[in-house]
Amino acid sequence: MISFHCAAVLFDLDGVLVDSTQSVERQWRAWAREHGIDGDTVMAIGHGVRSREIIKMVAPHLDPEVEARKLEAREGADQDGVSVMPGALELLRSIPEECWCVVTSGTRHLATARLLLAGIPVPRIMVAAEDVSKGKPHPEPYLKGAELIGARPIDCLVIEDAPAGIQSAHAGAMKAVALTSTYPDTALTEADAIIRSLDQIRVMVEGARKIRLEIASSGGC
Secondary structure (H helix, E strand, O other), rough: EEEEEOOEEEOOEEOEEEOOOHHHHHHHHHHHHOOOOOOHHHHOOOOOOHHHHHHHHHOOOOOHHHHHHHHHHHHOOOOOOOEEEEOHHHHHHHHOOOHEEEEEOOOOOHHHHHHHOOOOOOOOOEEHHHHOOOOOOOOOHHHHHHHOOOOOOHHEEEEEHHHHHHHHHHHHEEEEEEEEOOOHHHHHHOEEEOOHHHHHHEEEEEEEEEEEEEEEEEEEO
16 A cells, blocks of 8 residues: 555546547557557657647648647547546545646647547546646646646656556656556656556645545555
8 A cells, every 4th residue: 555645636537537539549640640650669669749739740741730739629529439547537526626637648629539539527626638738748737737737747647547647747847647448557656656547546635735545555656
């Protein structure tokens, strides 16, 4: 059992609260085929990073903003297989509303659509792709989340599913718990704890902005 004390919990969205992996992979692989790009290469870097950054890396000759908008429209329309992650609703209900937020590499429009589709309440605070100048693994997204929620970065705990998100959290002086929904344990060893399901997390509210999370860990360092 591992315990973390924090003032706020910052959640990544896709692969943490919402299972959208099938939709994401379908649309990115279709996009890659259309542009003669290897789909495996795209998917190797395609989780937890803003679309525009991925496009810049694999197709620098294309307009990243234009292509990102096309992909967003496709992903928003592709709802097949999109669902709430096991344990997500129960976990969110156990945390005071003012003590959690979402920090996603997707756009606000796409994030809101996925939250509503999964039956998850749209949080009071959400940091999306258009809210920052630099995406994960840069610390700006999580630092922005801490600022908006009114907590010191060191007092925030991040729950992520991708190496880029873990790096972003650590660069912002935050602890990170990794969920093995998208990557295997071996790719998430930088996390402070590794879990296979959100059901492994128990929340105790100890006072105003005082939360203890007890985690039955599957590994970590």
